Amino acid sequence: MVTEKDLQRYFDGELSPAKARKVYRELQDDPAGQQQLAEYRQLRSSLGQATKAAAEEANFDHLWTRVKANIKEEDAVRSSSRFSEWLRRYGLVVASLAVALVVGLIVTMQSAGPVSNDCVIESIETGPNALSTIMTIEDPAIAGEETTVIWVTETAADEGEP
Amino acid sequence: MNPDDQTLVLQCQAGDTGAFQILVERYQRRVYGIAFGMVGNAEDAMDVTQDAFIKIHRNLAGFRGSSSFYTWIYRIVVNLCIDHFRKSGRVKNVDYDDQVGREDAGEVAAIVPSTKDFDPGRALDRRELRELLDKGLEELSDNHRAVILMREVEGLSYGEIAEVLGCSTGTVMSRLFYARKRMAVVLKELMAKGEEA
Numbered sequence: 437m438v439t440e441k442d443l444q445r446y447f448d449g450e451l452s453p454a455k456a457r458k459v460y461r462e463l464q465d466d467p468a469g470q471q472q473l474a475e476y477r478q479l480r481s482s483l484g485q486a487t488k489a490a491a492e493e494a495n496f497d498h499l500w501t502r503v504k505a506n507i508k509e510e511d512a513v514r515s516s517s518r519f520s521e522w523l524r525r526y527g528l529v530v531a532s533l534a535v536a537l538v539v540g541l542i543v544t545m546q547s548a549g550p551v552s553n554d555c556v557i558e559s560i561e562t563g564p565n566a567l568s569t570i571m572t573i574e575d576p577a578i579a580g581e582e583t584t585v586i587w588v589t590e591t592a593a594d595e596g597e598p
Numbered sequence: 599m600n601p602d603d604q605t606l607v608l609q610c611q612a613g614d615t616g617a618f619q620i621l622v623e624r625y626q627r628r629v630y631g632i633a634f635g636m637v638g639n640a641e642d643a644m645d646v647t648q649d650a651f652i653k654i655h656r657n658l659a660g661f662r663g664s665s666s667f668y669t670w671i672y673r674i675v676v677n678l679c680i681d682h683f684r685k686s687g688r689v690k691n692v693d694y695d696d697q698v699g700r701e702d703a704g705e706v707a708a709i710v711p712s713t714k715d716f717d718p719g720r721a722l723d724r725r726e727l728r729e730l731l732d733k734g735l736e737e738l739s740d741n742h743r744a745v746i747l748m749r750e751v752e753g754l755s756y757g758e759i760a761e762v763l764g765c766s767t768g769t770v771m772s773r774l775f776y777a778r779k780r781m782a783v784v785l786k787e788l789m790a791k792g793e794e795a
Contacts, residue, residue: 444775448749450756479781483635483750486728490634491627494644500622503651504615510656 438462438469447476558584566590603667610658618658622651625668628752629675635747636679636740638732646682650675665761672754672762676744683740734784742777749774 438446438459445451446459463469558570569587601609601620609617629650634643653674661670735743744763748754756767756774763770 440775441771444771444778448756448774475782476778479778480750482727482731483746486731487631487635487747487751489728490640490643491631494627494630494634494640496623496626496630499626499644499648499651500619502648503622503655504619506648506652507615507618507655510652 437466440472443469443472444476447473604663607658607661607663607667610655611661618655621654621667625671626651628668629671631751632672632675632744632747633679635735635751636676636743637682638736642682646675646678650678653678666758669754669758669761672748672752673764676740676748676762679744680740730785730788731781733788734781737784738777738780742773742780745770745773746777746781 442451442455442459443463446456446463449456451459463473555574556572558572560570561568567589569589570584571587572582572584574582601617603621603624606617606621610621626647630643630647633646633650634640637643637646650671654671657674661667665673735746738746741763745759748759748762749756754762756770759770759774760767
């Protein structure tokens with residue numbers, strides 16, 4: 437007589453080919469086993485038909501549209517939360533770096549002082565109505581070049597002077 | 599030529615929504631079939647199907663192909679159905695067979711009445727049969743229902759069912775054995791009641 441366990445495995449195709457052949461032979465002289473096998477078949481067929489019929493009646497026309505809409509919504513939320521997460525993680529670091537950069541720039545500019553050109557006064561000559569100054573200015577923007585400036589300042593004639 | 603699941607999964611992981619649409623259309627009926635068998639009504643089954651595909655998409659990035667794609671899908675669907683029962687307060691998770699070892703199938707047979715006279719196709723139209731089967735499935739625990747549906751409707755092997763449910767093939771065998779017997783008995787009782795009425 438075929439055991440319940442072997443019968444089930446036989447029905448489900450879970451036995452080795454050799455064992456399945458053995459069970460098949462034993463079933464020939466086992467009416468109870470044959471009856472049980474018939475019941476298994478009947479149940480499988482009924483369940484299969486019922487589920488298939490339910491799936492056939494179902495309308496899947498809008499399923500993909502709804503799934504797609506949900507996916508898009510989730511993607512949007514995910515992108516937004518990714519940015520929030522990035523801000524939460526790195527925002528403080530980035531803000532600190534920006535503040536440090538600004539402070540650094542201010543400090544550097546202050547320590548360098550105002551930009552000034554080196555100026556050498558060559559001579560100063562005075563006349564009755566004018567003051568002339570000759571000086572050379574080294575231009576830092578143009579290495580090695582000097583500019584000579586002659587500065588003439590007219591002085592106002594004394595009142596009452598003829 | 600239709601691309602196989604693995605190819606489509608890789609395309610989905612690279613952000614191809616069109617590939618995911620093909621997977622949805624390929625599996626929608628099977629997912630719905632399991633969901634319908636589990637939850638027992640069309641509206642909830644469609645909701646579970648939709649949620650299943652959304653969850654599948656959400657978790658695709660983490661799918662490494664260690665299991666086949668469809669067993670992974672079934673795992674998601676079965677878990678969603680069980681969540682659905684929990685939310686609706688319809689939980690049936692008593693697994694009688696878990697008290698019985700895999701070698702004790704004979705003992706299970708001894709505690710379950712004979713089903714020799716059961717013929718579910720007899721004098722029943724398709725709708726009546728479906729109602730009876732739905733009622734029969736309702737009587738089973740979530741795990742028993744999942745096992746019998748995956749085996750009888752989807753044709754999954756014991757190994758695949760074990761993978762989906764995260765249990766041994768021995769447990770699958772004993773659950774399946776119990777579920778079949780229980781279904782037969784319940785259906786027989788329901789039919790007898792129907793004949794009396």
